[in-house]
Amino acid sequence: MSLKKSPWLLHYDGSSCNGCDIEVLACLTPLYDAERFGVINTGNPRHADLLLLTGSINHQNEEVVRNLYAQMPEPKVVLAVGICATSGGVFADCYNVKGGADKVLPVDVYVPGCAARPEAIIDGIVRALGVLEQKRAAAEAKK
Amino acid sequence: MEKLMPALAYALLAPLAGGLLAGADRIVSARMQRRVGPPLLQPFYDVAKLFSKGDVEVNSLQYPLALCHLLFMALAGALFFGGGDILLVIFVFTVAALFLVAAAFSSASPYSFVGAERELIIILAAEPALLIAAAAIYKVSGSLNFHAVAASGAPLIKQLPGVFLCLFYVLTMKLRKSPFDLSYSHHAHQEIVKGITTDLGGRTLALIEITHWYENILLLGLVYLFFAFSAPLALAAVALTYFLEVLADNTNARVRWQLALSSTWTITLLLAGGNLLALYALGGN
Numbered sequence: 001m002s003l004k005k006s007p008w009l010l011h012y013d014g015s016s017c018n019g020c021d022i023e024v025l026a027c028l029t030p031l032y033d034a035e036r037f038g039v040i041n042t043g044n045p046r047h048a049d050l051l052l053l054t055g056s057i058n059h060q061n062e063e064v065v066r067n068l069y070a071q072m073p074e075p076k077v078v079l080a081v082g083i084c085a086t087s088g089g090v091f092a093d094c095y096n097v098k099g100g101a102d103k104v105l106p107v108d109v110y111v112p113g114c115a116a117r118p119e120a121i122i123d124g125i126v127r128a129l130g131v132l133e134q135k136r137a138a139a140e141a142k143k
Numbered sequence: 144m145e146k147l148m149p150a151l152a153y154a155l156l157a158p159l160a161g162g163l164l165a166g167a168d169r170i171v172s173a174r175m176q177r178r179v180g181p182p183l184l185q186p187f188y189d190v191a192k193l194f195s196k197g198d199v200e201v202n203s204l205q206y207p208l209a210l211c212h213l214l215f216m217a218l219a220g221a222l223f224f225g226g227g228d229i230l231l232v233i234f235v236f237t238v239a240a241l242f243l244v245a246a247a248f249s250s251a252s253p254y255s256f257v258g259a260e261r262e263l264i265i266i267l268a269a270e271p272a273l274l275i276a277a278a279a280i281y282k283v284s285g286s287l288n289f290h291a292v293a294a295s296g297a298p299l300i301k302q303l304p305g306v307f308l309c310l311f312y313v314l315t316m317k318l319r320k321s322p323f324d325l326s327y328s329h330h331a332h333q334e335i336v337k338g339i340t341t342d343l344g345g346r347t348l349a350l351i352e353i354t355h356w357y358e359n360i361l362l363l364g365l366v367y368l369f370f371a372f373s374a375p376l377a378l379a380a381v382a383l384t385y386f387l388e389v390l391a392d393n394t395n396a397r398v399r400w401q402l403a404l405s406s407t408w409t410i411t412l413l414l415a416g417g418n419l420l421a422l423y424a425l426g427g428n
Contacts, residue, residue, distance in 0.1 A: 003195060005188040033178040035169075038185050044337040046199060046344035049192075073199035073345050136195070 003049065003075070003136055004129045006038045010048035012068055014101070015091075016055025019115035020082035024052065026118045027125075034122055045071035050128055052121075053101040056084040056091050062104050069105050075135035077108040077128045082116045089114065149290075150225030153360070154217050161356020162186045168389055175393045186352070193349035201250050201342050208246035209343065209350040215239035216354045220361040229277045229287040236273075236361070240266050243339065243351065250342035258338030261326035264400050265316045268407040272313040275415040279306045280368065282422055289364070293371035300369045300380075305418030307369050311384060312410050316403070317362055318385075319355070320392035323403050 013021050027034040028041060042048050045068045057065060069078070080101040083089035088099040101107050108131045111124035165186040173180025182188075200206050219235040222228075240262070247259035281287050284297040292299070300307055316323040326338045340348055363381045370377035398406075 003192055006185070006192040008189075030177045033173070033180070035173060035181050036179050038181050038188055040189075042337065044341060044344075046342060047337060047340070047348065049196075073196045075196075 003132050006040075007050055007125060007129055007132070008040045008042045008048050009050040009052050009079075009125070010042055010045050010068065010072070011052045011054070012061075012065060014053055014055035014061045014065065014085065015058050015097070016082065016084060020054040020085070020113075023115045023118050024054065024081065024121060027121050032118045032122060034125070037122075037126070039125060045069075046073065048072050048076070049132060050077050050079060050125065051105070052079045052081055052125075053085045053105075053107075054081050056088045057098045057101055057103050058096050059098065062098065065101070065104055075132055075139060077131045077135065078105050079109045079111060079124050079128050080107045081111045081121055081124065083112050083114045086110045086112045146225045150221035153220045153224040157217070157220055157357050157360040158353050161353075161358075161360045162190070164359060164385070165356060168385075171386070171389050172393055175390070186356075190349045190352050193344075193352070194346050196345040199345040200347060201252075204249040205246050205343060205347050206350075208242050208249065209347045209354075212239055212242040212246065213350045213354045213357070215242060216357045216361070220357050220364070223289055223361055223364055226288045226290045229280065229289070230274075232361075233270075233273050233277060236358075237266060237270065239354070239358075243354075246343060246347070247339045247341075252342045254337075254341040255339065255343075258326045258341060261400055262339050264404055265323070265326060268404045269313045269316050271408065272309050272411045272415055275411060275419060276303075276306050276310050276365070279303050279415065279419050279422065282419065289368065292368055296372045298372045302422065303369065303418055305414035305421075307366075309411050309415035309418075310365065310369075311387075312414075313407060314362055314366070314384070315388055315391055316407070318359060318388050320388050322391070322395040322398040323407075324392075324397060325400050325403060328397075 011021070011024055026032060027039075051069055051072060053065065069076070078101065080086045084091060085101045088097055091097045092099055098104070109124045109128045111120050113120055163183065166181070166183040169185060170180040170183060215235055216239040219232050219239055222235060223232040244259045244262050247255045247262065277287060280292060280299060280303070283299055283302045284292045284295045286292050286295060319327055321328070327340055328338070340351060343351060363385065366381050366384050367377045370380040
């Protein structure tokens with residue numbers, strides 16, 4: 001129950017054009033006010049429950065993304081926000097782009113869009129919370 | 144027994160009151176930014192979640208150090224409200240803060256180090272003001288015991304306005320509010336993102352949050368003391384003080400550590416030191 005009520009997220013901008021990043025920040029503005037659901041944009045992987053990725057994965061940020069994910073405590077979920085993080089989008093065939101976030105991390109929720117709308121992002125976060133609860137239940141069952 | 148009851152009440156109820164205060168703080172902050180804000184109980188949800196995250200320590204020292212941080216802070220508050228010597232309370236309070244610094248220094252992260260160094264600067268900046276406040280309280284009321292000072296009926300605020308203003312300034316640091324949230328902030332817009340807690344997560348961070356609730360109640364108890372001659376007035380003053388701190392938090396950008404340190408010491412010297420000197424110069428007892 002408590003996991004659901006306090007989602008702290010870490011936002012990493014892979015190689016996004018900043019369109020999705022602006023929309024992520026828009027979620028925290030008075031109009032959308034994601035803090036109503038307890039969402040905090042922590043900026044510190046050790047405090048985060050959700051990893052929110054924007055932009056496609058390329059050869060340079062691959063290690064960074066892996067490192068951030070590894071530093072997050074279990075249970076944790078990954079959100080791919082925007083079409084670039086989902087599949088690479090129009091950049092999928094570029095020589096420097098590996099593709100979507102799922103090329104390096106187990107993505108739990110996809111929020112497509114160019115740019116993803118704040119409503120869609122908040123909906124994605126709420127869905128991710130469901131996955132978070134499932135993961136915790138699975139971890140407890142294992143014990 | 145008379146001493147034990149308030150001390151026990153503090154140890155048991157301060158986390159509750161502090162958590163509610165933190166929740167109210169977040170709602171008031173949100174309203175200042177024209178947002179709705181989280182539920183009042185959000186800080187409790189956060190701490191419960193942090194405990195459920197299990198252990199994520201990077202070494203075996205962090206958790207015991209955070210535990211000592213909590214225990215010494217609770218001890219400082221219990222001493223304060225139990226009627227212990229305020230000077231002793233200040234020393235225990237500082238020891239508690241040093242345990243947090245030690246926890247941050249125990250990790251290898253450079254961000255954690257920067258946070259720990261900044262926390263030391265905050266301790267350094269705040270200490271003289273607290274000690275002068277204790278000396279001034281003794282000068283006016285003739286006691287360093289919370290209950291004796293309150294019972295003496297001495298209107299501390301009338302004789303110690305400078306000391307109180309200085310304490311208000313220092314409180315901004317200790318409550319971790321802008322412009323002095325150098326080492327750790329509740330906001331996400333800081334350059335050294337989570338400063339002192341960079342490598343402290345999960346249950347360790349939960350302990351640090353609870354300690355911060357203990358700390359806030361203790362500090363507000365000190366504010367209470369200045370108006371203790373009238374309980375309703377004192378409670379109103381505490382509420383107003385906290386509100387003004389939240390207002391300062393939402394209307395100020397963070398300053399550099401140099402300015403934080405020098406301005407605090409200047410204000411301590413001028414306002415609190417001047418106030419104390421004036422008390423001696425004007426005589427009285």
